[in-house]
Amino acid sequence: MSKVRQAATTVSFVSQKGGVGKSALARLFAVGVAHRGQRALLADFDLEQLTCIEWNAARMLAAIEPEIDARPFKSLKKLRKAELDVDYIVADTRGLADDLTKELAEESDVVFLPTGTSLDDLRPTLALAHKLAKRGAEGRVVVVLSKIGRSEPQLARAAEAIAEAGYELLPEHWPLRDGFQADLDAGRAGRESRNPYLREVAERMEEALMIRARAARPRPAQAAE
Ligand SMILES: Nc1ncnc2c1ncn2[C@@H]1O[C@H](COP(=O)(O)OP(=O)(O)OP(=O)(O)O)[C@@H](O)[C@H]1O
Ligand SMILES: [Mg+2]
Known part of the structure; x- marks a missing residue:
């Protein structure tokens, strides 16, 4: 009897700059999926840092539930070849969006671009958004204001710049907090x-990311024998 496997929704976190919160939001998303009783694969493409893998080791040592399936991947081909039976593939990528990152973005149902609010951060973010849009990711690129401070005017100016550039902005922002x-x-x-x-703030962010991910049209389903 053949079993038709529903294609997973692929969500990637991508940026030009480092340290903007990609790995933090990828983990928040994967944890959110797991707590909702669904299955997520946290795919770590940052082989030099392995942030999500190291974090998951700390999580296992501390016996934190639910367990998260985090695995390193060196290529998109390897990801596609992996035996996957998950609802979401959550891809964490390295800063300095390289070819692999761009290829991954092309294949993703939604590409989240975390960024700070300064022009220094927004310029490379919007330049990357343009590049991804040119490569066919248009309509799937969502900017996320991340690790933001407490200045409302700075936030408003950033939101305006993103809108002017023609990109979608996630309605929730990720605030910088020691906790x-x-x-x-x-x-x-x-x-x-x-x-x-902080739990409340994180839950709002999780919900906003999930709503956007669910709205993303899943790529054509792959039938598994
Ligand atoms: N909202 C936050 N408040 C405070 N610290 C945060 C927050 N989000 C992430 N961090 C911390 O900021 C640092 C960078 O975050 P993170 O690793 O998520 O960024 P990244 O974009 O994945 O970086 P890289 O490009 O190096 O992979 C980490 O030390 C992380 O723990
Ligand atoms: Mg990272």
Whole structure:
């Protein structure tokens, strides 16, 4: 009897600059999927840092549930070849968006581009968004204001610049808070924060990412024998 496997939704976190929150948001997303009783593969394409893999080792040592399936991948081909039976593939990529990152973005149902609010951060982010759009990712690129400070005018100016450039902005932002760093260091992410205020912030971010991911049209389903 043949079993038709539903294609997973592929969500990638991509940036030109380093340290913008890709790995933090990828983990928040994967943890969110797992807590919702669905299956996520956290695919770590940053082989030099292996941020998600190292984090998952800390998570396992601390016996934090639910377990997250985090695996390193060196190419898109390897990812496509892997035996996957998951609802979401959550791809974390290295900074300095290289060819692999761009290839991955092309194949993703939604590409999240975390960025700071400064022009220094927005310029390379929007330049990358243009490149990805040219390569066919138009309509699937979503900018996420990430590790942001408390200035409302700075936030508003950034949102305006993104809108002017013609890109979609996720309605929730990811604020810079010491507690989020401490949680990641301890093998937790997103909604697993022990601080109720941070938990609420993370849950809102998780919901916004999930809503956008669900809205992304899944690529044609692959039938598995
Ligand atoms: N909201 C936040 N508040 C405070 N610290 C954060 C937050 N999000 C991420 N961090 C911390 O900021 C640093 C960079 O974040 P992260 O590793 O997610 O960025 P990245 O884009 O994946 O970086 P790289 O390009 O090096 O892979 C990490 O030390 C992380 O723990
Ligand atoms: Mg990273």
